Amino acid sequence: MSTAVQEVKPPMTPKPPPKLERSLASWRSFFSVSMTCLCFLATLIAMAPLFSVLYMLISEGLSNFSLSVFTEMPPPFGQGFGPAIIGTLVTVGIASAISVPFGILVGLYLAEFGEMSRGGPFIRFSAKVLTGIPSILAGVFAYALVVLTRTPPQFSAIAGGVALALLMLPVVILTAEEAFKQVPKKMREAAFGMGCTQTQVALKIVLPTALPGVMTGVMLAVARACGETAPLLFTALFTEQWFEGDINKPIAALSTFIYNFANRPAAAEVKLAWTASLVLVTIVLAINITAQVMTSGSKKHQR
């Protein structure tokens, strides 16, 4: 049968093999290749600043680096920025103490209790609007709310903390909500079947299961807060003194230290600003990388 079909067909003339290559002489191929080159070039140009920043951080920052920068006061008292590191810890600590519990509970409301409520989308929308607010306006808000309400007006660590908290809050809310939504429905339903109240399900099932995801969001928010300068400029202000336990006084931070020392005439002081930048970038990147490792680790665990 099959041989009969073959015989019916007219004898095939051997076709020339199809040409799969495109010659660069053709305008279309030339355009395509040169666009690829241009695109590659644009990517290289876009990457160059990052490598330049990293190079400057290492060449300028590391040459001056010693352990004493962590323990000494800024010039003219010493050759370090110890108070600025403590100050960053204190202001970001205050901001976290306000925004982390606050944000997690709001995330819990959005994902668990108020999932079907009419207010939910509105609250989510306002959190998204809050993420788009320029960081300096958070500073203006804290300035109006905390600094100006004292008589006489008083710059303080707590004002800086409030400003940073406002910036961290929407990040914590939105990432926590996402993490809570990832918890399988089955787990919740099993707990409800055992007679758990909604609160028990939320606190004993959903929160522990989603904890790695929630922590990732918290760490990203902390990393962002560590690098913020604008909201601290006129809330926490700046000081060259050590933090003495009084959060109602101005306080230094690594970011404001860099800003204050960037335009100093003495080369040694500018070098100190670069060293502070190196320390700040190291802190921010370390937190970011830990957050990423945590997310990927928890994904493996769930599988």
Added chain:
Amino acid sequence: MSEATVNPDSMPQAATRPPTLFEIMSDRGFRGLTWGLAWLSVIALGMVVLEIGGQAMPAIKQHGTTLVTQTQWHASDQEFGILPHIFGTIYTSVLALIIGTILGVAVAIFITEDFLAPTWRTLLKNIVELLAAIPSVIYGLWGIYVVIPALRKVFSFSPALSNAFNGPSILPAALVLAIMVLPTITALARDAISNVPPKLKEGAIGLGATRWETIFKITLPTSMSGIMGAVMLGFGRALGETMALAMLVGNTSTLTWDVLSPGNTLAALLANSFSEAVTDPPQIAALMYAALVLMVITLVVNILGGLVIWRASSKLKGLR
């Protein structure tokens, strides 16, 4: 049979039980607490607007809209014109956006359109994210000690240019700002481009289009609204960016199109003036007025950008 012989008292205690009164009450209390905090977060946003608006009231009452049209800012003479700052904010942002969009979309295409092996693609993606993680004050420092000297070297061939360029001015500020908005634009444009259904591209390639014909005639037009949204959100970020501009723009309130002359922006004005204005209520009110203007501009741009992205993603749903 055996069921009847079981003594109810010896039954193991049930694993399930209804919640006790205490549990019911604490459940209500806790849910009420989260409800209250959720609305408090909305109130916080409202408070930001009201607090800044309220503090700006004296300036609004006293000067009305004349502040927005005056060009002189002399705090000591009670002259608070913010027109140069509004102009500077938008001008630097637009310049930065032009550069940032070209580079950002190119990087997004390079990452998504199969130019690279997956390992390199992930690496490039991480490098762009790293760019976003560096605090803005460090970009400011880098601008002072790398970008400005580099521009000086570039301009040194022409005496006219090197005379016009003396350090902090609009050009270095816009260049550094472009680098700072690039990660935002790249990330969002990448999402938009990878949302284009593969069958559209495969159709074009099957018909014999080259790679870049596919990109220019299929991929980019399809994802254009998403890319526009990315640009809008990048614009929102650029408008509110403070530190790099405060360190690089020169901080003189001049109204000029000349990119080599120093300028000023709203955010830089706030950053530089607030800490010294504590004892000067009229100046505080004028600065709050400036903050209010900045907030209105960024909110409008951000909400428009969000809407554009939302419309873009809902439009693409029909194609899948």
